[in-house]
Amino acid sequence: METIFTPYQSLGGGALIGLATIFLMWTLGRIMGATGVLAGFLYPSSMSDWSWRALLLLGMLASPLLYQTVMGEFPPIQVPIGKSMLIIGGLIVGVGVTLGGGCTSGHGICGIARLSPRSIVATITFMIFTAITVYIIRHIIGA
Amino acid sequence: MKFISAFITGIIFGIGILMSGMANPAKVINFFDVAGTWDPSLGFVMGGGLVVAFIGYRYILKLPNPLFNLKFQLPTKKSLDINLIGGSALFGIGWGISGFCPGGALPAVGTLNADVLTFCAALVVGIYATKITQNMLRKKTNLN
Numbered sequence: 299m300e301t302i303f304t305p306y307q308s309l310g311g312g313a314l315i316g317l318a319t320i321f322l323m324w325t326l327g328r329i330m331g332a333t334g335v336l337a338g339f340l341y342p343s344s345m346s347d348w349s350w351r352a353l354l355l356l357g358m359l360a361s362p363l364l365y366q367t368v369m370g371e372f373p374p375i376q377v378p379i380g381k382s383m384l385i386i387g388g389l390i391v392g393v394g395v396t397l398g399g400g401c402t403s404g405h406g407i408c409g410i411a412r413l414s415p416r417s418i419v420a421t422i423t424f425m426i427f428t429a430i431t432v433y434i435i436r437h438i439i440g441a
Numbered sequence: 442m443k444f445i446s447a448f449i450t451g452i453i454f455g456i457g458i459l460m461s462g463m464a465n466p467a468k469v470i471n472f473f474d475v476a477g478t479w480d481p482s483l484g485f486v487m488g489g490g491l492v493v494a495f496i497g498y499r500y501i502l503k504l505p506n507p508l509f510n511l512k513f514q515l516p517t518k519k520s521l522d523i524n525l526i527g528g529s530a531l532f533g534i535g536w537g538i539s540g541f542c543p544g545g546a547l548p549a550v551g552t553l554n555a556d557v558l559t560f561c562a563a564l565v566v567g568i569y570a571t572k573i574t575q576n577m578l579r580k581k582t583n584l585n
Binding site: 311313381391425427 | 442443444446447448449450451452453454455456458459460461462464465466467468470473474475476477478480482483485486487489490491492493495497498501502505506509510511512513514515516520521524525527528529531532533534535536537538539540541542544545547548549550551552556559560561562563564566567568569570572574576
């Protein structure tokens, strides 16, 4: 499935992700990692630690409506695989990010921006494994 | 103010994700498919995010404390252990299979797209099951 190269939207979107990252650190002193926010919401350590996560997730939930109001439509979501693979992928991602303590946002943006060695190692590791997985699925299995 | 800040963070992050293409699995997978239908867009997402976060953190982390909290809560772990590397490898495999990562999928939940909801349900089960297992193992170790 071909997709259109979108350097400006992607750069602008990335800058907004960076802005959200520094805004959360500036106001609450927290790392803007999707895994950390969600895991602490699902498995809270205390009530006061739960509420800000719930509000942040609510903001994420509201974002497509805002996007739609400005752009006139939802962003494209093209899924080239079936439901069963989505479930397998989702389970593996859930286990992986919890063990690894972060994902693309927590390790890839926040951690690297702090020059954390753990995050640099984590990001290199998942990028390599994602590339290998995509190569195997697309070019060896040929799906 | 704490809650309003968290809500605004979610909105900015969500719009950024939706605009960038991170919520579109076909685009994510194409970023990694250099040997096939390569789409380098996601490199620009990471580039844009990192430049802003890197410069912003330099200033913010010099402040005595955040605006609405007593102190900055930064990760303290330093070790490059098997959980970090094994977990990240697993995450990469799952990301390559599905094209969704947690930060990419969560802001798309509001579109009520069935594929996004399916992935997120599995993601929640995966995170929750791992948390429970980790906690049980920790208790066991503490008893011994």
